[in-house]
Amino acid sequence: MAKGERSVATDTLVKKIMDDIQQLPTGSGTMQLPPEPELMATYQVTRYTLRQALKNLSQMGYTFQAHGIGTFVRPRMNNHAISLQNPVGMTDEMARQGRHLTTKHATIQATTVAEAAFLPIGTQLDSNTPLWSVRRFRYADDKPFIFEQSYYLRNIVNQIPETALYGSLFNFVEKNDALKVGFQDTIIEAGSMSQEMAEFFDMAEKSPTLSVRDDSYLSSGQLFAFSKLGYDARDTKLFLFKKI
Amino acid sequence: MAKGERSVATDTLVKKIMDDIQQLPTGSGTMQLPPEPELMATYQVTRYTLRQALKNLSQMGYTFQAHGIGTFVRPRMNNHAISLQNPVGMTDEMARQGRHLTTKHATIQATTVAEAAFLPIGTQLDSNTPLWSVRRFRYADDKPFIFEQSYYLRNIVNQIPETALYGSLFNFVEKNDALKVGFQDTIIEAGSMSQEMAEFFDMAEKSPTLSVRDDSYLSSGQLFAFSKLGYDARDTKLFLFKKI
DNA sequence: AAGTGGTCTAGACCACCAT
DNA sequence: TGGTGGTCTAGACCACTTG
Numbered sequence: 001m002a003k004g005e006r007s008v009a010t011d012t013l014v015k016k017i018m019d020d021i022q023q024l025p026t027g028s029g030t031m032q033l034p035p036e037p038e039l040m041a042t043y044q045v046t047r048y049t050l051r052q053a054l055k056n057l058s059q060m061g062y063t064f065q066a067h068g069i070g071t072f073v074r075p076r077m078n079n080h081a082i083s084l085q086n087p088v089g090m091t092d093e094m095a096r097q098g099r100h101l102t103t104k105h106a107t108i109q110a111t112t113v114a115e116a117a118f119l120p121i122g123t124q125l126d127s128n129t130p131l132w133s134v135r136r137f138r139y140a141d142d143k144p145f146i147f148e149q150s151y152y153l154r155n156i157v158n159q160i161p162e163t164a165l166y167g168s169l170f171n172f173v174e175k176n177d178a179l180k181v182g183f184q185d186t187i188i189e190a191g192s193m194s195q196e197m198a199e200f201f202d203m204a205e206k207s208p209t210l211s212v213r214d215d216s217y218l219s220s221g222q223l224f225a226f227s228k229l230g231y232d233a234r235d236t237k238l239f240l241f242k243k244i
Numbered sequence: 245m246a247k248g249e250r251s252v253a254t255d256t257l258v259k260k261i262m263d264d265i266q267q268l269p270t271g272s273g274t275m276q277l278p279p280e281p282e283l284m285a286t287y288q289v290t291r292y293t294l295r296q297a298l299k300n301l302s303q304m305g306y307t308f309q310a311h312g313i314g315t316f317v318r319p320r321m322n323n324h325a326i327s328l329q330n331p332v333g334m335t336d337e338m339a340r341q342g343r344h345l346t347t348k349h350a351t352i353q354a355t356t357v358a359e360a361a362f363l364p365i366g367t368q369l370d371s372n373t374p375l376w377s378v379r380r381f382r383y384a385d386d387k388p389f390i391f392e393q394s395y396y397l398r399n400i401v402n403q404i405p406e407t408a409l410y411g412s413l414f415n416f417v418e419k420n421d422a423l424k425v426g427f428q429d430t431i432i433e434a435g436s437m438s439q440e441m442a443e444f445f446d447m448a449e450k451s452p453t454l455s456v457r458d459d460s461y462l463s464s465g466q467l468f469a470f471s472k473l474g475y476d477a478r479d480t481k482l483f484l485f486k487k488i
Numbered sequence: 489a490a491g492t493g494g495t496c497t498a499g500a501c502c503a504c505c506a507t
Numbered sequence: 508t509g510g511t512g513g514t515c516t517a518g519a520c521c522a523c524t525t526g
Contacts (some may be wrong), residue, residue: 008495030465035511046497051513064427066464068504068511074465077366081431084328084484122321183308186484187325190434190454190477208452210434219488220310220524221274221318233434240328240430240484244463252514279492290516295494312492312523464505 013043013053018062021073031073033063060085061241081239082231084186084212089168094140101145105137106165116151120215120226122185130154136165137200147197150227157224170216173224182219188212190233201232208233257287257297262306265317275317277307304329305485325483326475328430328456333412334382334390343384350380350409360395364459364470366429374398380409381444391441394471401468414460417468426463432456434477445476452477 017033024031033039040050054071057063065071086093094101113119114127131151138146150169152160157173164172173179192206201207210233216225261277268275277283284294298315301307309315330337338345357363358371375395382390394413396404401417408416417423436450445451454477460469 010495037511048496048498052495054512061427061429064461064463064465065512066426066505067513068506069464070511072465075366077429079365081365084432085486087488121323121325122319181488182310183305183488184486185305185321186486188328188432188454188482188484190452192452208434208436210432217308219308220313221308221316236433238432240432242329242428242430244331244425244427254514281492292515292517296514298493309493310524311494312525314492 009045009049010052010056013045013049014056016043017053017057021062024073030075033071033073035070059241059243060087077239079237079239080235081237083239083241084188085241089170090138090146091168099140101138101140102142103136103138103166106162107135108160108162108165109133110154111151117149118213118226118228120185120223121187121213122215123223125223132157132160134160134165134169144201145231147200147230148227150225152225153223156218156222179224180219181224182217182221184217185215186212188238193230197230203232210236210238212238253289253293254296254300257289257293258300260287261297261301265306268317274319277315277317279314303485303487304331321483323481323483324479325481327483327485328432329485333414335412338384345382345384345389346386347380347382347410350378350406352376352378352404352406352409354398355395361393362457362470362472364429364467365431365457366459367467369467376401376404378404378409378413388445389475391444391474392471394469396469397467400462400466423468424463425468426461426465428461429459430456432482437474441474447476454480454482456482 021031034042036047036050040047043050054063054065058065061074063071063073080097080099083093091101109132111131111133112127113125113129113131116131116133119125130153132154134148134150134152136146136148136150137144138148152173156179157177159176160169160172170181174181189211191209191211193201193203193209195205197209198205198207210231212229212231214227214229215223216227218224265275278286280291280294284291287294298307298309302309305318307315307317324341324343327337335345353376355375355377356371357369357373357375360375360377363369374397376398378392378394378396380390380392380394381388382392396413396417400423401421403420404413404416414425418425433455435453435455437445437447437453439449441453442449442451454475456473456475458471458473459467460471462468
C-alpha cells in the first residue's frame with residue numbers, strides 16, 4: 001500500500017459498490033439495490049461500514065436512500081456539466097464524461113504575495129510570503145477549456161519541477177512533500193475575459209467567463225495554495241448535488 | 245414537537261455547539277474546541293453522536309478536525325458570498341450575513357410542462373404534466389437581488405395560496421402537503437439578462453448574470469419542483485466548502 | 489509515551505412504508 | 508405486520524502529532 005493510502009474498509013466498499021452499479025442492467029427503469037442486510041452479507045461488512053459507504057455514495061449523488069422503501073441508483077446525467085464536488089481532480093472528472101483534458105502549455109516562477117493577481121478569501125497572508133506562480137493552459141479534446149492561475153506557498157511546497165505541471169499538482173504535492181489536502185473554499189463568479197484570456201479562448205476581449213476560485217488547505221488547517229480557473233461561460237456549466 | 249421535527253440528538257448537538265462557538269471569545273486567534281472526551285462529558289452524549297455532530301459541522305465548513313491535533317473553529321468569512329450549501333433557505337442565509345431578504349412582488353398561475361421556460365436536467369417529464377408557475381421578485385435590503393422563476397408539480401403540491409409566496413415555499417410544502425424534501429441537483433451558469441430581468445435590476449439588457457438552476461426531489465426520490473434563480477453577476481458571488 | 493482524532497464491531501431500538 | 512432505512516450505545520483498536 002503506497003504512503004498515505006491506508007486501506008479503509010469504507011472507501012474500498014464505496015469503490016466496489018460503484019463498480020457493481022456500473023455492471024447493472026441499464027434499461028431496467030429505476031434501479032434498486034438490495035436491502036442492507038443482504039448488502040452486509042454480500043460485501044462481508046458490518047452495518048456501520050456499509051452505511052458509511054452508502055452515505056458517501058448518497059452525498060456524491062450516485063444513490064439515494066428512501067426511509068422505509070429502499071436504496072436506489074440515481075440516473076446518470078449525461079450533460080457536460082463540471083461537478084464542483086468531484087473528489088478526483090479535473091482530469092478524471094473529464095474522463096468520466098468521455099472528454100480528454102490536457103495541459104499544452106504551462107509556466108512556473110517564484111513570486112510573492114505582493115505580486116499576486118488575487119488573494120485567498122479567508123486567510124490573511126503577509127505580503128512578503130514567497131509563492132510559486134503557476135499558469136496552465138488546459139484543453140478539453142484540443143479545445144481551449146481552462147485558463148488557470150494558481151499560487152503555491154513556497155514555505156510548504158518546496159519544489160515543483162516543470163514536468164509536474166502537466167499532471168495533477170495536488171497528487172504531486174501530496175506525494176512529494178508528504179502533505180495531506182484537507183479542504184477547500186470555493187468562490188464562483190461571473191465576469192469578463194482579460195485580453196490574455198480572450199486570446200487563449202480565441203474570443204473577443206470581455207467575453208463572458210465563469211471563474212472558480214479555490215483556497216486549498218492542508219488537513220492541519222494551513223493554507224497551502226489558492227487558484228483561479230477561468231472557463232468560457234458559453235459552453236461551461238457547473239454542477240452540484242445537495243442532500244437536504 | 246411539530247410534525248416531521250423529530251428530536252434527533254445529533255441535530256440538537258449541532259445547534260448547541262454552534263451556539264457555544266458563537267459565545268467564544270473572538271480575538272483569541274485560532275479557536276480550538278476541547279478534545280472529544282471532554283465534549284462527550286460536557287454535552288452528555290456518546291462518541292458516536294458527538295462525532296456525527298462534528299462531522300456535520302465540518303461539512304458545513306464551520307469547524308475542522310485535524311488528526312492527532314484537535315478540533316478547530318474556522319474563521320468566519322465576512323464577504324457577502326451566497327453559500328450553495330445552506331441547509332436553511334435563502335432568507336436565513338441572508339439574515340446570517342446581516343442582510344434582509346424580502347419578496348415584494350410574486351405571481352402564481354397554473355401551466356404545463358409544455359409551456360415551461362426551462363426543464364429539469366435529470367428527469368424526463370411528460371409535456372402534459374400540470375405545473376404551478378411561480379415568479380418572485382426578491383430584494384436584499386431593498387435592492388433588487390433575485391429574479392426567480394420556479395415550477396411545482398401540481399400532482400404533488402396541490403395548493404399554493406398567494407400568501408405563501410412571500411415566505412419559504414419549501415417550508416410551506418413540507419408542512420401543508422406533509423412532504424419531505426430529500427435532495428437537489430444544481431446547475432450554475434453565466435449568461436446575460438432578458439429584457440424583463442434587466443428591468444427588475446434596473447440595468448441594461450444583456451447585462452451579465454449568474455443563474456442557479458435547482459431540481460428538487462422528495463426524499464422518496466420523486467421530482468417535485470424545478471427553479472431558476474437569476475442574480476446580478478456584478479455583485480453576487482457563490483460560495484462552496486468542500487472537504488477532500 | 490501520552491494525547492488527539494479515525495475506523496470499526498455488535499447490537500439495540502426507533503421511524504417510515506407497504507400490505 | 509413485516510420489511511425497510513435512521514439513530515444511538517458501549518466499547519475496541521488504529522493512526523497521527525507532539526514531547
